[in-house]
Amino acid sequence: MLIELSGVSKIYNQGRANEVRALSDIDLKVEQGSMVCLKGPSGSGKSTLLAIIGCIFPPTSGRAVIGARQLARLPDRFLTLHRRETIGFIFQRFNILPELTVLDNIALPLLPLGVSPKERKLRAQELLERFSISHRANFPAGQISGGELQRVAIARALINNQPIILADEPTAHLDTVLSREFMEIMQQLKDTGKTIVIASHDPLVFEHPAIDRTVTIQDGRIHVS
Numbered sequence: 001m002l003i004e005l006s007g008v009s010k011i012y013n014q015g016r017a018n019e020v021r022a023l024s025d026i027d028l029k030v031e032q033g034s035m036v037c038l039k040g041p042s043g044s045g046k047s048t049l050l051a052i053i054g055c056i057f058p059p060t061s062g063r064a065v066i067g068a069r070q071l072a073r074l075p076d077r078f079l080t081l082h083r084r085e086t087i088g089f090i091f092q093r094f095n096i097l098p099e100l101t102v103l104d105n106i107a108l109p110l111l112p113l114g115v116s117p118k119e120r121k122l123r124a125q126e127l128l129e130r131f132s133i134s135h136r137a138n139f140p141a142g143q144i145s146g147g148e149l150q151r152v153a154i155a156r157a158l159i160n161n162q163p164i165i166l167a168d169e170p171t172a173h174l175d176t177v178l179s180r181e182f183m184e185i186m187q188q189l190k191d192t193g194k195t196i197v198i199a200s201h202d203p204l205v206f207e208h209p210a211i212d213r214t215v216t217i218q219d220g221r222i223h224v225s
């Protein structure tokens, strides 16, 4: 099991006046090579759950094992290292740096890993080719189309060959055509053995045939219908 959460809770600002219980007693298992959609209303806890799966922070209580490591056991420095090796993130607005070139944006996650400039360029070029955007390699990322931007964001999430891909509302700012293209690429990645978790309330995502399971979160709990 690549992702295994049992009895996971997350409380922000614990013990303070602004304490928020964002997740309660979450049990979730995701097998390698499967694709899961997290669904639920705004504020239900989807992003918090993604952050725990994404090794951004450990749960307040409960057990979270991501890629064979138990998060609570990892000191901060190792948590960061584990995250970089294990998780590829695709953000809602793709978080692309507009002044950097497309190639540099894709290679960015390799910078803190001490990968040589030559190797960074090589790996980014491979992905540019795979996603048919080689002709945009040296364009500032702020000057490419929405569809190209989407492929740049996906390429960046794959640059370190991470086994888990997480996406937070990836289609929120995309039209239907690009949303479908996004899911097609996710399906291809799943077919190569990637494990994918997408937080979304877009039917184009959760009704897509490549989604193995949809998990509904409500008030920080998994809702069983």
Ligand SMILES: Nc1ncnc2c1ncn2[C@@H]1O[C@H](COP(=O)(O)OP(=O)(O)OP(=O)(O)O)[C@@H](O)[C@H]1O
Pocket: 012, 013, 020, 021, 022, 040, 041, 042, 043, 044, 045, 046, 047, 048, 049
């Ligand atoms: N850093 C934080 N500090 C305090 N409270 C937080 C923090 N992040 C989220 N919360 C609270 O935790 C709860 C769950 O938030 P979360 O962002 O996980 O929900 P969500 O389902 O992703 O919402 P959305 O769809 O609007 O992004 C909310 O009540 C939110 O206000």
